[in-house]
Amino acid sequence: MPVTLIADSGATKAEWCLLKDDKEKSFFTPGLSPYFLTTDAIADTIRQQLLPKLKNVSVDAVFFYGTGCANPENAKNVKKAILKVFPSAQVTVNTDLMAAAKAVCGKQKGIACILGTGSNSCYYNGKSILKNSPGIGYVLGDEGSGAYLGKKVIQYYMYNTFDEDLRARFDAKYVTTPVEILDNVYKQPLPNRYLATFTMFLAENRGHYMIENIIEDGLNDFFFQHLNKYNEVWKYPVNFVGSVADGFKDVIQSLCASYEFEMGMILKNPMQGLAKYHRDMWVGS
Numbered sequence: 001m002p003v004t005l006i007a008d009s010g011a012t013k014a015e016w017c018l019l020k021d022d023k024e025k026s027f028f029t030p031g032l033s034p035y036f037l038t039t040d041a042i043a044d045t046i047r048q049q050l051l052p053k054l055k056n057v058s059v060d061a062v063f064f065y066g067t068g069c070a071n072p073e074n075a076k077n078v079k080k081a082i083l084k085v086f087p088s089a090q091v092t093v094n095t096d097l098m099a100a101a102k103a104v105c106g107k108q109k110g111i112a113c114i115l116g117t118g119s120n121s122c123y124y125n126g127k128s129i130l131k132n133s134p135g136i137g138y139v140l141g142d143e144g145s146g147a148y149l150g151k152k153v154i155q156y157y158m159y160n161t162f163d164e165d166l167r168a169r170f171d172a173k174y175v176t177t178p179v180e181i182l183d184n185v186y187k188q189p190l191p192n193r194y195l196a197t198f199t200m201f202l203a204e205n206r207g208h209y210m211i212e213n214i215i216e217d218g219l220n221d222f223f224f225q226h227l228n229k230y231n232e233v234w235k236y237p238v239n240f241v242g243s244v245a246d247g248f249k250d251v252i253q254s255l256c257a258s259y260e261f262e263m264g265m266i267l268k269n270p271m272q273g274l275a276k277y278h279r280d281m282w283v284g285s
Contacts, residue, residue, distance in 0.1 A: 002060035005089075006274055008099045009033070009066035011117045012193050015271050016050060020057065024275055027053045031117075032081075033067050034074035036190060042081035051085060061090045063278060065099030065270075067118060070135075097122050101129060103273025104239035104265050106280075111233050111264075115252075116242030117196045119145035119222055123232045133226040138192040144222025146196030146244050152214045153198040154181060166210060173201060203247050215248055216255075223255050237264030 004019040009032045016027045029049035032042050062082055069075045075093045082091045101112035101124035113121040119142045123131040138147040156162050157170055158178055184194045205211045227233050238261045245252055246268035256263040267273060 001279070003058060004278060005054075005059045005062045005086075006271070006278055007032075007062070007064045007066065008096065008269065008271055008274060009064070010096060011036070011067050011190070012196065014066070015269055017271050017275050018054065018057065018059075019275060019279060026271065031067070031193075032078070034071070034077050035068045039077045039081045039084075042078060043084040046082065046085045059086050059089045062086055062092070063274075064091070064093045065096050065274070066093070067096045069093055070095045070097070070132075095129075096120070097132065098129060099270050099274055100239075100241040102277045103267060103270030104241060106273070106277060109232075110236045111227065111230060111238040111261075113222075113227070113238065113240045113245070114242050115144050115146075115219075115222065115240055115245040117146045117192060118142050119148065119226075119242075119244075121222075121226045121230075123230050123236075131230060131232070133229065138195070141225075142192075143225050144219045144244065146199045147192040148221070149202060149214060149218045149244065150195035150198035152218055153201055154185075154195065156210065156214065157181075162210060166205065166208060169205060170201060173204075174198075199244060199247070215251055219244075219248065219251050219255060223259055227261065228259065233259075233261055237262045239264035240266045241268075241270045243268060 006017045008015050011033045012031045014029045014032050016029065018025045027050055029045055032045060064078060064082060066078060069078060079091050079093045097112065097114060097120045100114050101122060104110065104112050105124050105126065107126045109126050110124055111121065112124050118138060120135055121133050122129045135141065138145065142148045162170060185191045202211055202215055227238065238256060240252060245266050249266050252266065253263055
């Protein structure tokens with residue numbers, strides 16, 4: 001099979017997998033979102049953060065799956081950036097949602113969801129994404145995502161809704177101020193990543209009723225606003241990819257039972273499934 005490089009890029013980080021001589025090697029770089037980075041910045045990041053780790057390996061094919069790549073212009077710019085670094089490679093750019101679908105569904109029909117820094121979902125027929133719930137970004141939507149849940153944490157803190165115990169835990173962990181929080185959200189770059197960091201506070205304080213309410217309400221918003229609107233959701237398994245889904249899988253399982261959905265698999269990241277998909281693709285060709 002050709003020497004193949006697979007990338008799965010979210011807003012926060014990108015995982016790369018090199019398939020060569022029946023072996024797999026994984027590498028990580030910062031996220032490569034075309035909404036936040038220029039073509040040159042994406043190319044520079046790949047050149048500086050990834051290329052040295054490949055040790056002069058000649059890459060034949062690059063399959064890049066990334067956030068923001070549903071936009072044709074963004075996908076074009078990402079492809080242009082990759083070709084600057086790998087000019088002789090065959091480059092294919094697709095969405096992070098397609099990466100999730102291939103990873104958890106393979107060639108089978110199913111619902112694929114992303115719950116990471118951002119959120120997304122689709123109905124996948126084993127080859128293509130046929131339905132996709134509208135994505136309106138972290139300011140207006142991204143229900144169930146790290147940014148969405150983190151925003152709820154900030155609201156509870158800023159509105160002084162947390163009880164004394166939780167407020168003391170928050171102050172001890174983050175050592176910040178309302179002024180600093182607002183500056184990070186409204187003036188600094190990549191506020192979605194900043195907001196998503198506060199999901200760790202939720203994970204570390206499970207069991208407190210306020211924490212459980214934030215998690216359950218935030219994830220239920222995703223089920224209600226998105227999954228509930230697919231007719232296929234009652235016919236095929238519902239699968240999840242992402243750190244939020246993996247971290248709160250007990251809540252995901254409970255919600256699937258409540259909505260009477262067939263629970264599929266939950267993967268922290270899609271790379272293992274993606275690598276298998278692409279190996280099988282070459283073997284089957």
